[in-house]
Amino acid sequence: MDADVTDSAGTPADPGPDPDPDPGHRGDGGAGPQDDGSPDGGREGGGPENGGPENGGGRGSGGGPGTWAERTGAGRPDGRKRHWLRWTALGAALVVLVAAGVGWWLYQRLNGNIRTDTAAEAELRAYERERPTALVTDAQNILLIGSDSRAGDNRKYGRDDGGQQRSDTVILLHLAADRKSATAVSVPRDLMVEIPGCHGSGGKATGARTAQFNWAFEIGGTACTVRTVELMTKIRVDHHVVVDFSGFKDMVDAVDGVGICLREPIDDPAAHLKLSAGQHTLDGEQALGYVRARKSLGDGSDTARMDRQQQFLAALVNKVRSNGVLLNPARLYPVLDAATKSLTTDEGLDSLRDLYGLVRGMRNVPTDKVQFLTVPRRPYRQNANRDELVQPDADRLFRQLREDAPVTVVPAKNSGSGPAPEKRTDAVRATPNPTYSGTNAADDLCKE
Numbered sequence: 001m002d003a004d005v006t007d008s009a010g011t012p013a014d015p016g017p018d019p020d021p022d023p024g025h026r027g028d029g030g031a032g033p034q035d036d037g038s039p040d041g042g043r044e045g046g047g048p049e050n051g052g053p054e055n056g057g058g059r060g061s062g063g064g065p066g067t068w069a070e071r072t073g074a075g076r077p078d079g080r081k082r083h084w085l086r087w088t089a090l091g092a093a094l095v096v097l098v099a100a101g102v103g104w105w106l107y108q109r110l111n112g113n114i115r116t117d118t119a120a121e122a123e124l125r126a127y128e129r130e131r132p133t134a135l136v137t138d139a140q141n142i143l144l145i146g147s148d149s150r151a152g153d154n155r156k157y158g159r160d161d162g163g164q165q166r167s168d169t170v171i172l173l174h175l176a177a178d179r180k181s182a183t184a185v186s187v188p189r190d191l192m193v194e195i196p197g198c199h200g201s202g203g204k205a206t207g208a209r210t211a212q213f214n215w216a217f218e219i220g221g222t223a224c225t226v227r228t229v230e231l232m233t234k235i236r237v238d239h240h241v242v243v244d245f246s247g248f249k250d251m252v253d254a255v256d257g258v259g260i261c262l263r264e265p266i267d268d269p270a271a272h273l274k275l276s277a278g279q280h281t282l283d284g285e286q287a288l289g290y291v292r293a294r295k296s297l298g299d300g301s302d303t304a305r306m307d308r309q310q311q312f313l314a315a316l317v318n319k320v321r322s323n324g325v326l327l328n329p330a331r332l333y334p335v336l337d338a339a340t341k342s343l344t345t346d347e348g349l350d351s352l353r354d355l356y357g358l359v360r361g362m363r364n365v366p367t368d369k370v371q372f373l374t375v376p377r378r379p380y381r382q383n384a385n386r387d388e389l390v391q392p393d394a395d396r397l398f399r400q401l402r403e404d405a406p407v408t409v410v411p412a413k414n415s416g417s418g419p420a421p422e423k424r425t426d427a428v429r430a431t432p433n434p435t436y437s438g439t440n441a442a443d444d445l446c447k448e
Contacts, residue, residue: 109337110336110337110340110352111340111351111352113337113340113341113343114340114343114344114345114349114350114351114352114355115343115344115345115350116344116345116346116347116350117221117222117240117242117344117345117346118347119201119221119223120221120222120223120226120240120346121223121346121347123198123199123220123221123223123224124223124226124227127196127223127227130196130227131227131230131236132230132234132235132236132402133236134236134238135236135402135403135404136177136402136403136404137177138177138178139174139175139176139177139404140174140175140238140239140358141172141173141174141175141235141236141237141238141239141401142172142173142175142237142238142239142240142241142349142358143170143171143172143173143225143226143229143237143239143240143241144169144170144171144172144173144184144240144241144243145169145170145217145222145225145240145241145242145243146168146169146170146242146243146244146248147168147242147243147244147245168214168292169186169189169291169306169309170186170187170189170213170214170217170225170229171184171185171186171187171313172184172185172187172229172233172235172237172401173185174235174401174404174407175361175362176404177404179361179362179364179365180364180365180366180369181365181369181370181371181406181407182362182365182369182370182371183371183373183401183407183409184310184313184370184371184372184373185373185374185375185397185401186306186309186310186372186373186374186375187213187229187374187375188213188303188306188374188375188377188387189212189214190212190213190214190385190386190387191212191213191375191377191386191387191388191389192210192211192212192213192380192386192387192388193210193211193212193213193216193228193231193232194208194209194210194228194231194232195208195209195210195211195213195215195216195219195220195224195228196208196224196227196228196231198216198219198220198221198223198224198227199220199223199224200219200220200221201221206219206220212386213228216228222240222242222344225240226240232389232398233398233401233402234398234402235398235401235402238348239345239346239348239349240345240346241343241344241345241349242343242344242345243342243343244342245288246341246342247338247339247341247342247343248284248287248291248342249284249285249287249288250284250338250341250342251284251316251335251338251339251342252282252283252284252287252288252316253283253284253338254334254335254337254338254339255316255319255320255325255331255335256281257281257282257283257284257287258281258282258287258312258315258316258319259279259280259281259282259315259319260279260280260281260290260311260312260315261278261279261280262275262276262277262278262279262280263277264277266290266293268289268293270293271289271290271292271293272285272289273286273289273290273293275290287312290308290312291305291308291309291312292305293305293308303374306374307374307439310372310373310374310438310439311372311439311443313372314370314439314440314441314443315441317367317370317441318367318441318442320335321367321441336352340352340355366442367440367441367442368440368441368442369440370440370441370442371407371409371438371439371440372409372438372439372440373407373409373437373438373439374437374438375389375397376389376390376393376394376397376436377389377390377394378390393434396434397434397436407436408434408435408436409435409436409437409438409439409440410435410436410437410438411437411438411439411443
């Protein structure tokens with residue numbers, strides 16, 4: 001008698017005729033023509049490894065589970081664990097992708113902030129044969145120029161002469177080849193120097209002349225200023241950076257202000273600055289007034305103002321380093337954003353990677369080796385309101401920088417924040433190892 005064909009799977013104990021024309025592919029676990037006689041031979045759902053009854057096998061699925069929950073094991077504790085592990089991995093991958101995308105966007109934004117002075121690059125290449133040769137490999141000399149343009153956002157700081165630019169502050173920054181010291185040398189704007197023949201922004205040629213140093217920037221821009229410094233010092237300028245007023249303010253605000261101490265009050269409407277004597281934390285607007293004020297502080301000379309600028313820059317460097325800004329992305333990004341927005345550089349520093357490489361090389365310089373001084377100078381013999389270099393002291397300093405020799409800076413006896421000093425001569429001491437009057441980033445003026 002033929003066995004009844006039912007929906008239940010046959011068992012080895014009850015083998016009956018099978019009317020299925022292709023018994024080897026039955027979903028009820030029956031033995032097919034290839035049956036080797038083993039308990040699960042030839043059955044797709046016969047054993048645990050094939051999703052048989054021990055694994056919750058069911059009909060109609062080749063012996064596999066009949067529901068999604070059964071197939072994935074989501075209904076069991078270990079299945080739920082695997083389920084959440086998969087979602088956790090997916091979430092982590094998503095976070096990594098988003099972070100990478102945001103990081104790339106931020107990098108591109110900061111990179112795009114930096115402007116390249118292609119005109120200066122072309123002008124310097126045209127005069128390459130006249131430029132000095134670097135003597136020490138890996139030492140770097142960077143010319144920092146504070147732009148005094150009154151155009152755009154800077155209009156409120158003075159009359160706008162059609163956007164004409166001036167060099168309000170110029171500092172030659174020397175980074176030692178071993179990156180164990182950094183020396184910043186201020187060049188007075190009123191210093192009488194030889195300015196070479198240059199080309200202005202319109203391409204008009206100007207003849208060589210003896211004039212105030214800041215005229216070089218006004219008549220020939222960055223390239224003319226670089227060439228004037230190189231003519232005076234015989235030092236090869238490797239890079240140049242121009243910083244404008246607004247950028248300076250934003251950088252100070254990005255580090256939450258910079259602390260100073262005043263020995264006497266300041267009330268200077270022209271500089272938008274009114275402060276009592278004592279300790280203050282200056283925001284960006286106040287800081288700009290403080291470093292630019294001239295007639296209301298000290299003796300009204302550029303000497304006192306450069307002293308204040310050096311002291312303030314030293315305090316800014318110390319603030320950035322002591323607060324861990326360089327190691328804290330949340331604090332570093334606003335500083336980088338403000339800095340890059342304010343910069344116009346040569347092609348060698350016009351990317352975030354280039355600037356980072358420069359900063360990374362300086363991060364291990366001790367604060368007491370980040371030094372600030374002014375070129376040795378005295379009142380100009382033909383006009384007491386101008387300056388001239390003190391020789392041979394100035395040439396000795398330039399040679400030390402050119403040869404990457406150590407420069408020793410001692411604290412100035414008078415600061416721009418104290419009583420008005422007489423206009424002094426910044427000559428070096430006549431010793432085998434000359435010292436220069438100045439400051440460094442480790443000085444705390446509030447503890448003097």
